Structures are given as structure tokens and as C-alpha cells.
Amino acid sequence: MTLDAPVRLGVQLQPQHATYPQIRDAVLRMEDLGVDIVFNWDHFFPLSGDRDGLHFEAWTMLGAWAEQTERVEFGTLVNCNSYRNADLQADMARTLDHISAKGGGAGRFIFGTGSGWFERDYDEYGYEFGTVGSRLNDLADALPRVRARWAKLNPAPTRDIPIMIGGKGEQKTLRIVAEHADIWHSFVPPAEIAHKLDVLRGWGERVGRDVSQITISNELARHRLDDDHADALHDAGVRLFTLGISGPAYDDAPVKHWLEWRDRKNG
Incomplete structure (x- = not known):
């Protein structure tokens, strides 16, 4: 995969247990x-702590992020495909792409997506689980529609919007990754990554796509600063590392640690 690519750090600001001003301030930090x-x-609801605590919707929030930021890329980790029509998702993504393009440059939106899993969201908002x-x-049916809609929209996206797909299943998910993803995200431990990449390459051969340029993304330890684990992920080919932090405080300390680690890796 893209072993010569620089290490990048993505921080997931989990939109739970915080007021929106706290989230806005965390984005700027x-x-x-x-x-x-x-x-x-x-x-639509918190995933930890008080399950009926403060919480905000993702895509509406991204419009504000697109406007308030200048440099950082942004997106959902990850969008639930079930909640919105595929063509609507494409149009929303294109709009965020344009909002985030500053000074005549390209947009900064990353279209992270997945199939969904949190049953309470489906039940309470009336979606079929x-x-x-x-x-x-x-x-799998939605992603060709997303791409087709991007090709029809006026104005078109400012760039080829990167598609990030989350999951690790070998029979369906990795085939979808091979067909459509620019970034593959998972929680796979270092020892299993080589096997998953072999499966991904096999699907690439079947669908007729060179998967060597797909960026491999993985989650950093949430509750411990384990450099050895991160080093092992890096050695296995991971180049995008993500870290989830929750409100209300959005603690900067682990972020600063992993930024220093990133910079050491990039020399």
C-alpha cells in the first residue's frame, strides 16, 4: 500500500456530552x-456515558466546520449509508467540498462512509435495521450512485472527493473497499493487517482495480499512549491514525502526544 506516504493524524471529536460552543472551540484547537x-x-445518541446525554447531528455540523476552518480536512468517521438517499449524500458532500474551498483552492471534505450498525439510531428515527x-x-449499491451524481452536479466537486470506507469483513466490505475506497479504515490489530491486505489485493484483482494506492487507516489506543502499538501499526502499513476523544472537555493531551509521534515518524 502507500508505504511512502506521510503519517497523518485524524481526531474524531465525538459529538456527545458537550454543548455546541465546546465542540466549536475543540475544532479550532x-x-x-x-x-x-x-x-x-x-x-443520533451518545455511544458512551449517559446514553440520553447531549448529542448533535453529524452532517449539519460539518457545514459549520467547513466554514470555520481554513486548513484541516474533515468528515464523518463514518457516515451511515442507511440514513440518507445516496444521491442526496453526494450532493451534500459536493456542497461541503465547495464550502471548505478557501482562496480558490480545492475543498477539504473526506467522504467517510459505512453500512451502519447502531440499532437504536434505526429504531428511534424510523429506519429499517x-x-x-x-x-x-x-x-455497495449506493457508492456507484454517489459517483454518478458527482459527475452530474453543477458545479462539480472541486476535487476527486476521497472516499473512506470503514470495516473489515472479507466477503463484502473489503470488496467494496477494493472497488471504491481511497482510504480503508478499521480497528484491525497489527498482526492481522497483512492478511487483510492480501484479501484486499485479491478483491482488487477480481474487480480490476490497483489497490496499491489505498491509504490504510487505523485507530490509536483510546485510553493509553502506547507507542509500541502505534509503531507496529505503522510497520504493518498504516499511514492514517485516528484518535477518538469525547466531550465535554475534549482533552488535548493525547492529541499532543500523537502529534509529536507523527512528527517523529515523518522526520
């Missing part, structure tokens, strides 16, 4: 600190 990408997540397989089939 992340950009000022030098984070490469700022993510949120696409859920289906099965793991049906949701993955829906994702």
Missing part, C-alpha cells in the same frame, strides 16, 4: 495544534 483531519461520527448483509448490499 485541533486545527491550531496541527491535526490533519477532524472527524465527527454519524449517530435489516441485517449486516442487507446493509452492506445497500452500501
Whole structure:
């Protein structure tokens, strides 16, 4: 994969247990600190702590991020394909791309997406939960529609919007990654990455796509600063590292640690 690519750090500002001014301030801090990408997540309720605590919707928030930031890339880690029509997702993504283009440059939106999994979201907002397989089939059907809509929109996106796909399943997810992804994100431990990449290369051969330029993304330890684990992920080919932090405080300390580690890796 893209072993010569620089190491990048993405911070997921989980939009839970915080007021929006606290989230807004955290976005600005992340950009000022030098984070490469700022993510949120696409859920309707907190995933930890008080399950009925403060929470905000993802895509509306991204419009504000697109306007308030100047340099950092941004997106969802990851969008739930089930919640919005595929053509609408494409148009929303294109609009965020244009909002975030500053000074005549290209946009900064990353289209992170996945098939969905949090059943409470589906139940309370009236979506059909289906099965793991049906949701993955829906994702596979949606992505060609997203690309087709991007080709039709006026104005067109400012750049080829990067597609980031999350998941690790070998029969369906990695095939979708091979067909569509610029970035593959997972929580796979270092010892399993080589096998997953072999599977991904196999799917690339079947669908007729060179997958060697797909960026490999993985999650850093959430509750410990484990450089050895991060080093092992790097040795296995990971070049985008993500770190999730929750409100209300959005602690900068682990972010600063991993930024220093990133800079050492990049020399």
C-alpha cells in the first residue's frame, strides 16, 4: 500500500456530552495544534456515558466546520449509508467540498462512509435495521450512485472527493473497499493487517482495480499512549491514525502526544 506516504493524524471529536460552543472551540484547537483531519461520527445518541446525554447531528455540523476552518480536512468517521438517499449524500458532500474551498483552492471534505450498525439510531428515527448483509448490499449499491451524481452536479466537486470506507469483513466490505475506497479504515490489530491486505489485493484483482494506492487507516489506543502499538501499526502499513476523544472537555493531551509521534515518524 502507500508505504511512502506521510503519517497523518485524524481526531474524531465525538459529538456527545458537550454543548455546541465546546465542540466549536475543540475544532479550532485541533486545527491550531496541527491535526490533519477532524472527524465527527454519524449517530443520533451518545455511544458512551449517559446514553440520553447531549448529542448533535453529524452532517449539519460539518457545514459549520467547513466554514470555520481554513486548513484541516474533515468528515464523518463514518457516515451511515442507511440514513440518507445516496444521491442526496453526494450532493451534500459536493456542497461541503465547495464550502471548505478557501482562496480558490480545492475543498477539504473526506467522504467517510459505512453500512451502519447502531440499532437504536434505526429504531428511534424510523429506519429499517435489516441485517449486516442487507446493509452492506445497500452500501455497495449506493457508492456507484454517489459517483454518478458527482459527475452530474453543477458545479462539480472541486476535487476527486476521497472516499473512506470503514470495516473489515472479507466477503463484502473489503470488496467494496477494493472497488471504491481511497482510504480503508478499521480497528484491525497489527498482526492481522497483512492478511487483510492480501484479501484486499485479491478483491482488487477480481474487480480490476490497483489497490496499491489505498491509504490504510487505523485507530490509536483510546485510553493509553502506547507507542509500541502505534509503531507496529505503522510497520504493518498504516499511514492514517485516528484518535477518538469525547466531550465535554475534549482533552488535548493525547492529541499532543500523537502529534509529536507523527512528527517523529515523518522526520
